[in-house]
Amino acid sequence: MSWLFGYRGSQTPQDFSQLVQPPASGDGAGGGGDQPPKNTMTKTQMEAYRFDSRALERAAAAAKELERSAHAKEALKLAEMQELTRQTEMQMKLKEYEAGIEQMKGEQKRIEGEERRKTLQEESKQHQMKAQYQDQLARKRYDDQLAQQQRMNDENLRRQEESVAKQEAMRKATIEHEMELRNKNELKRVEAEIKAKAKADRENQDVDLKKIQLIASENRKTRLESLTTVGSILGTGATSLLQDWDKILALAGGLSLVLFGGYAAKNSTGVAARYIEAHLGKPSLVRETSRFSVLDTVKHPIKAIKKLKDKNTDALSGVVLAPKLEERLRDIAIITKNTKQNRGMYRNLLLYGPPGTGKTMFAKKLAQHSGMDYAILTGGDIAPLGQDGVTAIHKVFDWASTSRKGLLLFIDEADAFLRKRLGEQISQDLRSALNAFLYRTGEQSDKFMLVLASNTAKQFDYAVDDRLDVMVRFSLPGKEERERLVRLYFDKFVLQPATEGKRRLKVAQFDYSALCSKVAEMTEGMSGRQLAKLGVSWQAAAYASVDGILTEEMAIEECNKAVREHRERVQWQSKEEKEEVSSTYENENADSNSQTKSNLQAIEAAPAN
The missing domain is CATH 1.10.8.60 (Helicase, Ruva Protein; domain 3)
Structure with missing residues (x-):
């Protein structure tokens, strides 16, 4: 049906105006046939604007044919449907255009929001930078104030020190002046006394000489008479003693018995004291021990009863350590207990690490677990002893050798006297104490077990390291x-x-x-x-x-x-x-x-x- 509406769609208002144009020639309202009208045109122009009526004729013929056709209604409906379709498409395009406009508005709002957010971020960043800058300025001002205050304090301190020094110098000068005056006065007084005494001696010289001679003669007579009396008595006694042999033998025997008794009493007292100290008491170096002591029992009976009741079989009860360290220490406890039961040779231990990590506690628990006695010493107690330190160390090891159950000798802060002899300045007394310790620990023992504890194990002498069999590090506890x-x-x-x-x-x-x-x-x-x-x-x-x-x-x-x-x-x-x-x-x-x-x-x- 496009041919039906083709003419309508292709015509313009100018084309339709040509349809109503008056004819170029013929009878008209304006004049005759001989004279042309006022608005006459040339032939060329008329030909250019001449209307072709063949298209209208064909359209009219087609319309008549369509009216006579049986499908005229369907064609009209189809034309209406096409028109509706075009209108629907135009509405859809219009809605799409409106949707595009709305989308563009939304996009514009989003862009505006993004720009606003960026602006806010930039403002917050600027505010933060400004606050940081102000904080830096405040800190700098505070630091400057502190520095200025420090300078003022130093200046005041310097002035005070100068003032004190001046006052001290003045006081010292005053004291020196007073001492000088006193010395001068004392010299004058002594000089006056000497002169007066010399004058008196010169005046009384004769009387003094007579007195001295009289006193000397009396003393001489008294001494001569005393010597004569003593000599006669001793001579008579010696004569009677030499004439009687029984008295001579009795005197020699009495003197011999007195000397022998004094020597025997001295040695027996030393032996008894050592026996009492070894079996009934404890050496002075031992700070704490679980070994039975008569003196400690008399002084602290309740504590002694608690020691007898305290028989803990777990070597790590109450000791919290890392799992690997606990496993290793438990193996050491088992080995020590079996060594004690089989009367084998004990192994010496070194426990080192930061203070407060459980070294002393483990040593006590180890002794209780293995059935041994323990004794705790401190390395810092040996230095004040001086020359007596060697004797005290020998007493400790002699006392440890007398234990029937075996003794765990724990020396805390052992590096205080067992430090290196080369490269460090140690006194001769500490060097002698170290040598005594090395002498007593040169061989393995089945009487006592040596356990050393230190915070700095690298300070031990190389000979002390040679005495140690096992080294265990106690580290700071972890989170668990x-x-x-x-x-x-x-x-x-x-x-x-x-x-x-x-x-x-x-x-x-x-x-x-x-x-x-x-x-x-x-x-x-x-x-x-x-x-x-x-x-x-x-x-x-x-x-x-x-x-x-x-x-x-x-x-x-x-x-x-x-x-x-x-x-x-x-x-x-x-x-x-x-x-x-x-x-x-x-x-x-x-x-x-x-x-x-x-x-x-x-x-x-x-x-x-």
Whole structure:
């Protein structure tokens, strides 16, 4: 049906205006046939605008044919449907255009929001940079104030020192002036007394001489008479003694018995004292021992009874260590126990590591587990003894050899007197004590087991290292070990006193397990002894409170205090180590410089070839 509407769609208003144009010639309303009208056109123009009516004729013929056709209605409906379709498409395109516009608006809003967000981020960044800059300025101002305050303090201190020095100098000058005046006065007084005495002596010289002569003659007569009397008595006694042989023999026998009795009493007293000290007492160097002692039993009977009742079979009860270290120590305990039962040779141990990690506790538990006695010494007690240190060491080892059950001799801080002899300045007394120790430990023993403990094992003498059979390092507890220790001490120092009811101590309701886990995370780097002190501080905090109740906030606060103090100690230790290293380096440089100077002086002093 496109041919039906083809003409309508292709015509323009200009084409339709040509249909109504008046004819170029013929009768018209405006004039005759001879004279052309006013608006006449040329022939060429008329031909250009001439209307072709054949298309209309064909359209009219087609319309008549279509009206006569049986499908006229269907064609009309089809034309209407095509028109509706085109309108629908136009509406869809319009809606798509409107949707595109809305999408563009949404995109524009999103872009605006993104730009606004970027602007806010940039503003916040600028604010942050401004705050950081202000903070830096404040810090710098604070540092400048501190520096200025420090300078002012130094200046005030310097002025005070100068003032004190001036006052001290003035006081010293005053004292010296007073002493000088006193000396002058004393000299004048002594001179006056001497002159007066000399004058008196000169005046009384004759009288004094007579008195001296009289006193001398009397003394001479008295001495002569005394000597005469004593000589006569001794002569008579000697004559009677020499004439009677029974008296001579009795005198010789009495003197011999007196000398023999004194010698025997002296030796027997020494033997008895050594026996009593070895079997009934303990040497003075031993600080603590589980060995039965009559003197300690008399002094502390309750403690002695507790020692007899305390028979622990587990070598690691109450000792919290890393799993691998516990396994190794348990093997050592089993070996020691079997060695004691089979009367074999004991192996010497070295326990080294940071302080407060359980070295002394394990030594006690090891002795109790193996059925041995233990004795605890401290290396710092030997240096004050001086020359008596050698005798004290021999007494300790003699006492240890008399133990029937076997003795575990634990020397804490052993590096105090067992340090290296080469490269270090130690006194002759400590050197002698070290030699005595090496002499008594030169061979393996079935009487005693030697256990040394130290924080710095590298300071031991090489000969001491040769005496040691097993070396065990005790490291700081890890997270799991710290949690076990915290739970142990929280139960020991807080929960048990609170449940007993005898003490003024209560615990608030909170998650104890979570607290112990949190404290274990906070106390990294702390030893077992420091955690035990933390438990005691919890107890003290509860006692210091008004109601005697320990809350979770109080426990956390005490933990923070302990952590801060631990960090300060670590900083002090690091500073001391740095200072020690720097002083050692300076000493080495000074030694090398002095050696270089001496070498140069020797070269200069040598004669030229």
